[in-house]
Amino acid sequence: MLSVELQFLIECCKISLLQAPVTKLLDIIENHKVNWEKLYKMLAYHSIRPTVYSALKGITSEKINADFFSLLNQEVKIKSAHSLFMSAELTRIQKLFSEHQIPFIPYKGLTWSKILYKKSFREGADMDFLIDRNKVFEALHLLKKDGYELGHLSEYTKKYTPEDLLKALIETERVEMPLVKENAFKYIFKFDFHWELVMKPFSYGFATSELFTDKFDEQERMLLIIILHNGKKEAWTKLKYISDLLCFVDQYGQDFNWDLFLEKLNNYSIEKSLFKGLALINFFVPIADLTTFNRAIPEYDALNISFWEEAIPYEISKKARINFFRLKFSYHKNIKESYYCITNFMRYLSYPNPSGNRLIVFPASYKLLNLSSSLLSYLYFNTFNRKN
Numbered sequence: 357m358l359s360v361e362l363q364f365l366i367e368c369c370k371i372s373l374l375q376a377p378v379t380k381l382l383d384i385i386e387n388h389k390v391n392w393e394k395l396y397k398m399l400a401y402h403s404i405r406p407t408v409y410s411a412l413k414g415i416t417s418e419k420i421n422a423d424f425f426s427l428l429n430q431e432v433k434i435k436s437a438h439s440l441f442m443s444a445e446l447t448r449i450q451k452l453f454s455e456h457q458i459p460f461i462p463y464k465g466l467t468w469s470k471i472l473y474k475k476s477f478r479e480g481a482d483m484d485f486l487i488d489r490n491k492v493f494e495a496l497h498l499l500k501k502d503g504y505e506l507g508h509l510s511e512y513t514k515k516y517t518p519e520d521l522l523k524a525l526i527e528t529e530r531v532e533m534p535l536v537k538e539n540a541f542k543y544i545f546k547f548d549f550h551w552e553l554v555m556k557p558f559s560y561g562f563a564t565s566e567l568f569t570d571k572f573d574e575q576e577r578m579l580l581i582i583i584l585h586n587g588k589k590e591a592w593t594k595l596k597y598i599s600d601l602l603c604f605v606d607q608y609g610q611d612f613n614w615d616l617f618l619e620k621l622n623n624y625s626i627e628k629s630l631f632k633g634l635a636l637i638n639f640f641v642p643i644a645d646l647t648t649f650n651r652a653i654p655e656y657d658a659l660n661i662s663f664w665e666e667a668i669p670y671e672i673s674k675k676a677r678i679n680f681f682r683l684k685f686s687y688h689k690n691i692k693e694s695y696y697c698i699t700n701f702m703r704y705l706s707y708p709n710p711s712g713n714r715l716i717v718f719p720a721s722y723k724l725l726n727l728s729s730s731l732l733s734y735l736y737f738n739t740f741n742r743k744n
Contacts, residue, residue: 360388361395362665368411370640372476373603378415385417392421401667402595403479406432410476442466445545446483458495459488459568463581472603482546488568489551507534509711528707529556554589557701560625560693575608576617587629591683592636593663601633602640614649625689659683705730
């Protein structure tokens with residue numbers, strides 16, 4: 357049984373993203389006791405404030421908590437202004453890369469907001485670009501020339517130039533680097549510079565380079581990135597992640613060639629993540645209505661609903677982190693993938709992390725010591741140090 361608050365959020369998604377009637381949401385507000393403090397906490401976790409605000413704008417009820425709605429209104433206005441600034445910059449950067457023949461794929465944030473979201477917009481704080489791995493240093497040089505510089509990573513990274521840090525991150529199998537730029541109005545643009553979609557431990561059977569080929573058309577590429585990022589990487593743990601898939605299915609699902617797409621995924625461990633996401637869509641709209649999808653959909657994972665209900669980021673909770681990895685492992689295709697994930701994750705941790713805090717950094721050849729340092733540093737910075 358879903359909590360009143362989660363039902364509230366799901367109904368808001370249905371209204372804003374699927375143009376559903378407001379009847380059920382109004383019934384929840386009028387006839388059930390909504391814990392508005394809990395709802396606000398869940399809303400912040402799920403990062404769907406514009407979606408909820410869009411749904412509530414069309415409802416008149418004295419039972420909507422005035423403080424809740426006032427704060428939500430204020431936050432969405434700020435995010436809306438933020439989106440306007442970022443949208444212009446996003447377009448300019450795309451033009452810049454195109455003029456210099458640098459292959460790129462913008463995703464998440466404003467990119468999906470423009471394509472998938474109708475009445476609201478997708479909450480986000482930065483611009484995410486996937487850059488062809490063969491062109492990353494050219495792209496970085498271009499962005500530096502344009503005024504971008506390294507964003508804050510850790511005290512340890514201050515010794516690096518952007519080029520040296522990029523090289524170090526690639527060598528240690530990291531996948532992204534933050535860049536920032538301040539404009540004339542003191543507004544700071546945040547740019548997430550990616551050369552891989554997911555870390556190697558979670559990319560079993562998939563090569564990001566294929567996204568820069570003609571193997572996938574535009575819609576297939578977008579869906580593949582949604583599955584990889586929101587499903588494979590984040591395990592659909594937020595309503596924000598499932599909303600992207602929901603919008604894609606609503607907009608393209610009935611005309612999409614699912615059989616061909618799944619055939620292309622035959623060698624990837626991605627299909628299961630897609631099916632897990634489609635199972636969760638049943639909370640919003642019956643997936644059986646998707647008449648062009650001819651595969652059996654499994655039951656949803658109860659751990660997903662626990663994340664939706666508890667609204668605790670796995671980065672700040674040991675219990676949530678353990679459950680997060682339990683959930684990710686349940687998405688694995690087979691034991692072979694689980695073994696691949698564990699061994700590559702251990703190797704990943706055994707590299708000196710150029711972008712993170714470490715108590716001690718050993719030379720790269722001392723893998724066991726770096727692994728130990730990584731684990732001890734995590735405990736220190738995320739457990740003991742957090743309490744002080």
